[in-house]
Amino acid sequence: MKAAVLEGIDQIALREVPTPECTPDTILVRVNACAVCGTDVKALRHGHQMIKPPIILGHELAGTVVEVGAEIHGHYDSERVTVASAVPCGRCYYCQRGQTTVCENILDIGSTWSGGFADYLLVPPAAVRNACVNKIPDGVSAAAVALTEPLACCLNAQEMLGVGVGDTVLIIGSGPIGCLNAMLARALGAAAVIVANRSAPRLKMAEVVGADLYVNTSEDDLKQCVLDSTDGRGADVVIVACASSEAQQESVELAAPRGRINFFGGLPRGSSAIAFDSNRLHYQEMTLVGNHGSTPYQNYKALHLIASGQVDTEKVITHRFKLDEIEKAVATAASKEGLKVLVEPD
Ligand SMILES: [Zn+2]
Ligand SMILES: [Zn+2]
Structure with missing residues (x-):
């Protein structure tokens, strides 16, 4: 089969590799679409502590089951599926508490297990066992479903933040993750969604998600804009969807009393120590959380938010490439000239 193999920093190439063999406890999936994630770009450009080349990248995917292991019983034959890429072990302390995003033995498809920038993906046994394989409802495109995993990561954040009816949600950063967070907040009942970015073209692209207010932070004072649109209170929820220590620091000033911040x-390793006025948290009873992944159940829910039309992930897909254009696909994602970049095998 053809696969895009990461071979080192700035080295990714289309290779002919053996098609994985379907063992009794695995499922073989024909990949229909796989989106480029910021993690893929990071791994290619700077290396990633979890990703050891050579490896096939790609973890935001949708496909069709072509072979089912003999020991697997159920309903997988010829089904269209998406696979949660953060595969929990199901046995460690955190898995037993349902906190699988911090599983001690996590297996990451596209990082520590061959990923979706290939003709076929072998779904690992733990993914089959631990409910990572989700059937795609009829009539939903593979492209839309490929963004299930990043949407699930947004859901992980917004569930932890308790985003709900009547909230004013401020999202700093209007890349793909900022855009998905904006649509999700709306789907969960947010009364107002504010999107901020310091790049005018990047902010312009985010108009597809239909936020209530867009703030260009290189021209306007974000704090003033947020206060003006919330009767002087600040945002109920602030999501810092960019790798900026300044934005993290400022978020504490932008949240309302009882505000929740994510x-x-x-941040890049070595520059993640930040300073802010902790008395804001103390006296205003704020909550500050961090997130970086998603559970299998959140992937299930994200898929159904997409299938039901509550979150239209296709709105953020701006570029599509064939698998043999992988270098162009990753370069386009890295350039930030668009939002989500999709890779489709021939
Ligand atoms: Zn991702
Ligand atoms: Zn575990």
Whole structure:
């Protein structure tokens, strides 16, 4: 089969590799679509502590089952599926408490297990066992479903934040994750969604998600804009969907009393120590959380938010490439000239 193999920093190439063999406890899936994630770009450009080349990248995917292991019973034959890429072990302390995003033995498809930038994906045994394989309802495109995993990560954040009816949600960063968070907040009942970014073209692209207010932070004072639109209170929820220590620091000033803040974007290693006025948290009874992944159940729910039309993930897909254009696909994602970049095998 053809696969895009990460071979080192700035080295990704289309290779002919053996098609994985379906063992008794695995499922073989023909990949129909796989989106490029910021993690893929990071791994290619700078390396990633979890990703050891050579490896096939790609973890935001949809496909069709072509072979089912002999020991697997159920209903997988010829089904269209999406697979939660953060595969929990199901046995550790955290898995037993349902907190699988911090599983001690997590297996990551596209990082520690061959991913979806290939003709076929072998679904690992733990993914089959631990409910990571979700059937795609009829009539939903593979492209839309490929964004199940990043939407599930947004759901992980917004469930932890308790985003709900009547909230004013401020999202700093209007890349794909900022856009998905904006649509999700709306689906969960947010009364107002504010999207901020310091790049005018990037902010312009985010108009597809229909936020109530867009703030260009290189021109306007974000704090003033947020206060003006919330009767001076601040945002009930602030999601920092960019890798910016300044934005993290500022978020504490932008939240209302009882506000909930999420650091969605991780900071580069070595520069993640930040300072802010902790008395704001103390006296205003704020909550500050971080997130970086999603549970299998959140992937299930994200898929159904997409299938039901509550979150139209196709709105954020701006580029499509064939698998043999993988270098162009990743370069386009890295350039930030669009939002989500999709890779489709021939
Ligand atoms: Zn991702
Ligand atoms: Zn575990």
